[in-house]
C-alpha cells in the first residue's frame with residue numbers, strides 16, 4: 001500500500017527531513033499550512049505559538065488532503081514548547097484517519113521525540129499511532145525508519 005509524508009514547517013528544517021523520508025520510503029509528499037499564517041519575526045512567532053497553546057487553539061488547516069489511497073502517513077512537525085505545534089491537533093480533528101498508520105517525526109533544536117509522545121497519545125484519533133522519531137540528522141532518520 002502507498003504512503004504519504006505530510007509535514008508542517010516554519011523555517012524549513014522539517015521540510016528537509018520530510019523530503020529525505022519521502023525519498024527513502026518512496027512516498028508522495030505534501031506540506032500542511034494554516035489559513036492564518038505565522039509571523040516571520042522570531043519573537044512574534046514564539047509569542048503566537050505560546051498563545052495558541054495557552055488558548056488551546058486548533059488553527060485551521062488550509063489544505064484538504066485526500067488520504068483514501070494511503071495506508072501510512074508520515075507526519076512531520078517541529079517541536080514547539082516541548083510539544084507538537086497546535087496545528088497537529090487540527091490535523092487529527094480535520095481528517096478521517098480510520099485504518100491509517102501514523103508515523104510521527106519531529107525536528108527540534110535539542111528535544112527528543114519523547115517530549116511529544118504524551119501529547120500525541122492524548123489526541124483523539126481513530127488512526128494507529130506508530131513509534132515516532134527525531135529526524136534532524138540522516139542517522140536518526142535511518143534508525144527511525146528501520147533502514
Ligand SMILES: Cc1cc2nc3c(=O)[nH]c(=O)nc-3n(C[C@H](O)[C@H](O)[C@H](O)COP(=O)(O)O)c2cc1C
Nearest residue numbers: 009010011012013014078081082107108109110111
Ligand atoms: C515557537 C518555537 C518553540 C520551540 N520550542 C522548542 C523546544 O521546546 N525544544 C526544541 O528542541 N526546539 C524548539 N524549537 C526549535 C525548533 O523545534 C527547531 O528549530 C525546528 O527544527 C524548526 O523546524 P522548522 O524549520 O521545520 O520550522 C522551537 C522553535 C520555535 C519557533
